[in-house]
Amino acid sequence: MSINQTPSAGKSFKGKRNSMARPQSAVDEVYGSLRSDLDDSLNPAYRIRLHNLFRQIEREFEILYQENQSLHEKVELLNEKVEREGYDKQNFDCVDFDNNIAKVLSKKLSTSSTQKLKTAYKLKAQTSKIVSSFKAPHLNCSIVKEYLGHKDGIWEVSVARLGQPIIGTASADHSACIWSVDSGRCLLQYHGHSGSVNSVRFHPVKDLVLTSSGDCSAHIWQAVVNWDLPKGHSSEEELELGEDCEDQRADTKAATLRTPVCELGGHMNAISAAEWLTGADQVITAGWDRLAVLHDVESGSTITTLTGHDLELTNTATHPTQRLAVTSSRDSTFRLWDFRESVQSVSVFQGHSESVTSAVFTHEDKVVSGSDDRTVKVWDLRNMRSPVATVRADSAINRLSVSTNGVIAIPHDNRHIRLFDLNGQRLARLPRSSRQGGQGHNRMVSCVAWSNDHLNNINLFTCGFDRRVLGWSVQSLKDL
Structure with a gap:
C-alpha cells in the first residue's frame, strides 16, 4: 500500500490479471513443430491429409475453449446471484457444472488424440476447481x-x-x-x-x-x-x-x-x-x-x-x-x-x-x-x-x-x-x-x-x- 505525503496522490492501482485469458493453443504448441518435420519427410498426399486433421483438431479445441469459457462465466454469474440474494444452498437449483463439462468433453474427445485429451482434461480440472469454491454464503x-x-x-x-x-x-x-x-x-x-x-x-x-x-x-x-x-x-x-x-x-x-x-x-x-x-x-x-x-x-x-x-x-x-x-x-x-x-x-x-x-x-x-x-x-x-x-x-x-x-x-x-x-x-x-x-x-x-x-x-x-x-x-x- 502506497501512502503518499500529497493528498492527491493515492495508491498506485495494480493491473487486474485476466483470469480468463486464452491459453496457448495445443496445435501451436505441440503440432506446430511437427508440421515442419512432416513437410520434409512425407509424400504430398499424406501430408495434405495430416494438415486437414490438424485443422480439424484445432477447430474442435477452439470449440472446447469457448464452451469452457462460457461455463466459467455462468458459474461467476450464478455465484454472484446466490451471494446477492442470500439463497439457501439447499433451495438453490444449481446445475452440476462438473458433470456437465465432463459430458461435453467426453463427447467432443471421443475421436481425439491423446495429446488433445490431456489438454482438454486440464480445462476440466480448472473448471472443477472453480466449482469446488461455489458455495452459498453463510x-x-x-x-x-x-x-x-x-x-x-x-x-x-x-x-x-x-x-x-x-x-x-x-x-x-x-x-x-x-x-x-x-x-x-x-x-x-x-x-x-x-x-x-x-x-x-x-x-x-x-x-x-x-x-x-x-x-x-x-x-x-x-x-x-x-x-x-x-x-x-x-x-x-x-x-x-x-x-x-x-x-x-x-x-x-x-x-x-x-x-x-x-x-x-x-x-x-x-x-x-x-x-x-x-x-x-x-x-x-x-x-x-x-x-x-x-x-x-x-x-x-x-x-x-x-x-x-x-x-x-x-x-x-x-x-x-x-x-x-x-x-x-x-x-x-x-x-x-x-x-x-x-x-x-x-x-x-x-x-x-x-x-x-x-x-x-x-x-x-x-x-x-x-x-x-x-x-x-x-x-x-x-x-x-x-x-x-x-x-x-x-x-x-x-x-x-x-x-x-x-x-x-x-x-x-x-x-x-x-x-x-x-x-x-x-x-x-x-x-x-x-x-x-x-x-x-x-x-x-x-x-x-x-x-x-x-x-x-x-x-x-x-x-x-x-x-x-x-x-x-x-x-x-x-x-x-
Whole structure:
C-alpha cells in the first residue's frame, strides 16, 4: 500500500490479471513443430491429409475453449446471484457444472488424440476447481449507513473503544474526522497535520485519538465531541462535502480542531500507521524510513528505535491484552515485537512474496496477515514457521480486520470485501458497486474495521478511495 505525503496522490492501482485469458493453443504448441518435420519427410498426399486433421483438431479445441469459457462465466454469474440474494444452498437449483463439462468433453474427445485429451482434461480440472469454491454464503450482509464528507480518498476507519457510537476516519485530504454512527454526521474534524492522514486509532479508556501522517509526525489530540451541536452551527469552518452529498447535508457543520495534545516525531519520512501499546502509556509508530519507533505518551519522547525491516513499513498493530506489536513491511515480511521484558525481542514472519499491507492480532494467540501477493495467512504465535491457514484471492489485500468471534474481513483493490473464518473457509462477499448498479464501494477498499457491539445495527465499517465510509450489518443466516 502506497501512502503518499500529497493528498492527491493515492495508491498506485495494480493491473487486474485476466483470469480468463486464452491459453496457448495445443496445435501451436505441440503440432506446430511437427508440421515442419512432416513437410520434409512425407509424400504430398499424406501430408495434405495430416494438415486437414490438424485443422480439424484445432477447430474442435477452439470449440472446447469457448464452451469452457462460457461455463466459467455462468458459474461467476450464478455465484454472484446466490451471494446477492442470500439463497439457501439447499433451495438453490444449481446445475452440476462438473458433470456437465465432463459430458461435453467426453463427447467432443471421443475421436481425439491423446495429446488433445490431456489438454482438454486440464480445462476440466480448472473448471472443477472453480466449482469446488461455489458455495452459498453463510452470512447476510447489507448496508445500513453511509458517511460522506471527505474531499479525497480515505485510508483508514476506526471504531471507538469506549462503547461510544462514534467512528474515526483518516484521509488523504489532510484531515481526520469523528462521526456519529447513528446520524452519519461529522461531529469533529482534525486539521493539525500538513500531510495525508494515514491512520486513526482511539485511546482505550480516554477521549484521545492517535493519528499518523505523511508530514513525518504522529499526533495525539482530544476527541471530545459535541453531541448537541445544532444543525447549521459552525465553530471555525465547515467540513467541505463531496459532490454526492452536497444536496443532502450542505447545511451541516462540524467543529474543527487544529492543536494536538502531543506531537510525536522520530521519523525522517512519512508515518504509515501509529497504535497504542497495551496500557496506553506508550505508542508505536511505523514509517517509510524503514523504522518503527516506541514513544512515551506522557513526555512525548522516543524510548527506542526498532530496526530490521529492509523496506518501508506499511502498518502496525498491537495485541489487545499483552505488550506485543507487529509491524508489516514492503519487504514481504512482518515482525513481532515483544515488549514484556526490559529488552524487546523480535520474531520475523516470512511467507508472503510481495508487500505485507497489514498484520493484526486475533483474540486468540494468532496473527492474520494480508499482502499484495493476493493472499491472507493465519499464523499461530507458538509456531511461526508456516501459516496454519491460507486464503487466496484475486486482488491485492489492504488493511484487514478480525472480529472477536474470528471472522476475517478482507478489503481488496478490486472493490470487493470478502469474509472468511480463521480456517480459511469463505463465509460471504459483500456487494460492490458496478455498472449495473448495486451497493458497495466503486473504488479501492483501503480498510475495514469490526465493531464489538452492534452500533445502530452496524457491526462492520469499510472505507475506500471513493471518499465514502459504509456501515454494514453482518449477521449469520441462522440468526435471521
